Amino acid sequence: MSVRSLAALRRTDANTADYRRVTMFLHFLSLWPHIFPVVMCCPRSVMHRNLQDRNGTSIRFLAVGDWGGLPHPPYSTPVQQATARGMGRAAQDMGADFVLALGDNFYFTGVDSVEDPRFQETFERVFTARSLHVPWYVIAGNHDHHGDVRAQIAYSRVSERWHFPELYYELKFGVPGGPGPTLTVLMVDTVLLCGSSDDFADGGPRGPADAAGAGRQLRWLRRRMEASRADFLLVAGHYPVWSVAEHGPTRCLLEELRPLLVKHRATAYLSGHDHNLQYLEESGVGYVVSGAGNFVENSTRHWAHVPPGALRFFSGQSSPLGGFAHVEVTQERMVITFIQARGSSLYRASLPPRGVNLFAAP
Incomplete structure (x- = not known):
């Protein structure tokens, strides 16, 4: 007018x-x-996904952290290349409906923009197996926060398989085979919650840069966990809660996150940050460290800093050239298999639905 x-x-x-x-x-x-x-x-609270695998009986996915290549040619490491090949074989042979990317997606300072060539050089041209052309659900690590994290979120509009809707968000899946068990994965940003860290110093987070933002995420996480009726409840972040390796346990997460995991009987917490594979159980919660996607470190300097008997498995040898975790969720249980890049299964743990009090023996 x-x-x-x-x-x-x-x-x-x-x-x-x-x-x-x-x-x-x-x-x-x-x-x-x-x-x-x-x-x-605003963070996306719920993303519903209906999955149908070849048997129609389970949800299957891969979990890999610290896979982010190099900022200079050839833009990848031998460990990353081997891990990508191993993930492709595992996804083909064992099945994978999606991938959880657990942070440090681009070493050493993230990306600059949505047009940054690192998306092609370190991701698209490395994880080329057809079996890996499934949704990748992404969270940020400390190295990603050194760059433009919002550019990684924006890349979700460019790539069909890159899914990073917000810094933290919720995924919900129905286990194939009927209206039975459900799987919920709460994807959290531990850098927003705890602060950034310097891997070349002590590696410990120094407190959140945005205290108000950290508080909002924690309140969101508390509400989602309180409301969850999922048979299998997972939380995934970059920093580990428990770790025997170079960085060790994350004090902030021990204070803020671990009580929620125990109180709400979470099935497991998945993380990276330490560049190896670990499995721990403590107070009824499984802890998966899958950070061997690009570098491998054999340090166990924090062995005495986890509860006695909690560590069930550790692998940090460089000879297998990295590794990752494969997870399968059925009507009866969740099975976690740690796999080295060359294809050998290293360790397997079995976790029951949240309604069952005792963990089954691995």
Whole structure:
């Protein structure tokens, strides 16, 4: 509507109601650019996925962290290349409906923009197996936060398999075979929660840069865990809760996250950050460390800093050239298999639904 038409409405008493409607509409349009970002910035609470594997009986996925290549040619490491090949074989032979990417997606300073060539050089051209062209659900690590994390989120609109809707979000899956058990995965940003870390110093988070943002995420996580009725409840983040390796346990997560995992009987917590494979059990919760996607470290300097008897498995030898975890969820249990890049199964743990009190023996 033109300014002249609007003035005509003002001069005509009979059109007062029309004038008010038009001005309210124009006012709304002026506010829309301010409203829209608020709507878009909120974390996605629920993402429903219906999966049907070849047997129609389970959900299967891979979990890999610290897989982010190099910032200079050839933009990948031998460990990353071997891990990518091993993941492709495992996805083909054992099945994989999706991949959980547990942070440090691009070493050493993340990406600069959604057009950053690292998306091609370190991701698309490395994980090329057809079996890996499934959804990749992504969270950020400390090295990703050194760059533009929002660019990684924006890449979700470019790649069909890259899914990173917000810094933290929830995934829900129904186990194939009927209306029975469900799987919920809460993808959290441990850097937002605990702060960044310097791997070349002590490696420990130094406290959140945004205390208000950390508080919002923690409240969101608490609400989602309290509300969850899933038979299998997983939380996935970059920093480990428990670890015997170079970085060791994360104090912030021991204080803020571990009590929630125990209180709400989470099935397991999955993480990376330490560049090896570990499995621990403590207070009824399984702890998976899968951080051998790009580098491998054999350090066990924090062996005495985890509860006695909690560590069930550790692998940090460089000769297998990395590794990852394969997870299968059925009506009866969740089975975690640690696999070295060359294909050998290293260790297997079996976890029951949340309604069962005792863990089955691995």
